[in-house]
Structure formats: structure tokens, C-alpha cells
Amino acid sequence: MDDNVVIKLSGITKRFGYGDATSFALKDFDLEVKRGEFIMIMGPSGCGKTTLLNIIGLLDRATEGEYILNGEDVSDISSSRQARLRARKIGFIFQDFNLIQNLTIIENVALPLVYVNRPRTVRLKAASNVLGRFHLSEKEYYRPSQLSGGQKQRVAIARAIVSDPEIILADEPTGNLDSRSSNIVMDELKAIHEEGNTIIMVTHNPALTVYATRVINMLDGQIHTDVKTVEDHNLPKPVVAKSRKRFNRRALKKGLFNVDAF
Ligand SMILES: Nc1ncnc2c1ncn2[C@@H]1O[C@H](COP(=O)(O)OP(=O)(O)OP(=O)(O)O)[C@@H](O)[C@H]1O
Numbered sequence: 001m002d003d004n005v006v007i008k009l010s011g012i013t014k015r016f017g018y019g020d021a022t023s024f025a026l027k028d029f030d031l032e033v034k035r036g037e038f039i040m041i042m043g044p045s046g047c048g049k050t051t052l053l054n055i056i057g058l059l060d061r062a063t064e065g066e067y068i069l070n071g072e073d074v075s076d077i078s079s080s081r082q083a084r085l086r087a088r089k090i091g092f093i094f095q096d097f098n099l100i101q102n103l104t105i106i107e108n109v110a111l112p113l114v115y116v117n118r119p120r121t122v123r124l125k126a127a128s129n130v131l132g133r134f135h136l137s138e139k140e141y142y143r144p145s146q147l148s149g150g151q152k153q154r155v156a157i158a159r160a161i162v163s164d165p166e167i168i169l170a171d172e173p174t175g176n177l178d179s180r181s182s183n184i185v186m187d188e189l190k191a192i193h194e195e196g197n198t199i200i201m202v203t204h205n206p207a208l209t210v211y212a213t214r215v216i217n218m219l220d221g222q223i224h225t226d227v228k229t230v231e232d233h234n235l236p237k238p239v240v241a242k243s244r245k246r247f248n249r250r251a252l253k254k255g256l257f258n259v260d261a262f
């Protein structure tokens, strides 16, 4: 298989319910995603967008069909293997932020690193480093309820990228934001994309498709239109992502952060 293909879905079907109550959220769905694509998924409410992201993000599994992630068939893997793969490879951003209210901001951002077995001090330093990038350093010990919507979503993006996943999935990340906060969030996603990461984002806002390299319109559990606006050979390469990792490690080594408060 082409090394640049990170996600390959073939004949994916998702059925909910049985008998008279049966409905299909996805029907015989095929999709190939190349490294460095920024795909926007649009389509009417109920057409299967969230179901698709949940399956790609290993939060749910298809009723039928094959899912290859980075060359590995993950269609029938165990839930614990799903969770481990998800922690290493995938960052999620949700419309309603999904921050844990009784954890501080830095603890929220550090959370995904628990699942990849990093020591606590390393987790906190990495979280602090990413929050700095998002100009949220002074909010590290706040609780989510003390932040604005835009700040919460930036925290959620920080959490999604803290473990350096190659794939970022975002389900209407600007759906609850005003236009100014929405632009800030989109600029952050754009920067993450330019570092060579693959992004799949659901949106109802056609104006945001200017950020995409490919726009997929879904209808009734299937792809209706699929338009690439950037050719594959012009997609960003993950070179900068590596230097970002080096930068992270350098910042970690400096040991500037007070981690005793965790
Ligand atoms: N857990 C579930 N049980 C039963 N039906 C479900 C479940 N989750 C989703 N569905 C159904 O699957 C279809 C697709 O839902 P999905 O949430 O993927 O739509 P969507 O495109 O994300 O819509 P929206 O734009 O409103 O978020 C809908 O008809 C929905 O009712």
C-alpha cells in the first residue's frame, strides 16, 4: 500500500438498531486519506459525519467493512488495543470541548499522556509547553468553567496535540464559537496542518473550507461529492513536526515548570 495513505476505509457500514428500527448511519463507505490532507466533511444533520469520525477515531466500530490505519487492519481489534492506538495516533477535538470540569487546565491537557505511560513530571511539562504555544500559560491552574468558549477550545486543541498524534479529528470545533474565536481556532488548526499532520474536520460552515485541501460532502451515509483543492504532491510534509518534537524535548529538558502543584 502507498506509504502516504494513513487511513483506508473500504465498504464501511454502520447499522443502528434491529428489525423495524434498523437504520444505517454509513452505507458501504469508502475513503482513502493521505498524510498531510486537511479534509473538511460537510453534509446535513444526521448524514453520518460524527459516526464516521468516531469510527476513524477508534471510539466506535463499523458493523461491516475494513479499516486500515497506517497499514494495520484495525477492523476487529480489541477495545484495549483500540484505546492504545488512539492514544498514540489520534487527537480528538469536540464541539462542546469535552474538558473535565474538576481537573485544572494543565491536568486536562496532560491527560492523553497518561495513556502512553509518560511519567507525571514529563506529562505536566509537555502540557505546560503546549499551553504556552496557545498563549494560555497563565491559565494553567484555572478550571475549565473559568475560561471563555474560545479559550476552552484552544485548551481542547492543546490536549489533542500534546501526545504528537499524526491524525487530528475535529467534530465542529468552531460550532459553539463566535467568529473571532473561530478564526483563532482555525489558525491553530492551520498551523498544525502545516506541520505535516493530517486533519479531518466536520463543519457546517462553508466559509471554513478555504482551510481545507479536500472537501467531502456527505448525504445519507455516503459520499455525495469529494473535491481535492490541493494536489497530493503539494501536501505539507511532516518535516516540521519532527523539529517540533525536538523543540518539545528541549523545552522539557529546561525543566522550567513547577510541577509540585499537580
Ligand atoms: N447511538 C446511536 N443509536 C442509534 N442511532 C444513532 C446513534 N448514533 C447516531 N445514530 C443515527 O445515525 C445517523 C447519523 O448520525 P450522526 O451523529 O453521525 O450524524 P451527523 O451527520 O453527525 O449529524 P449532525 O450534523 O447533526 O451532528 C442519524 O440518523 C442518527 O440518528
Ligand SMILES: [Mg+2]
Residues within 6 Å of the ligand: 049, 050, 051, 171
Ligand atoms: Mg455530528
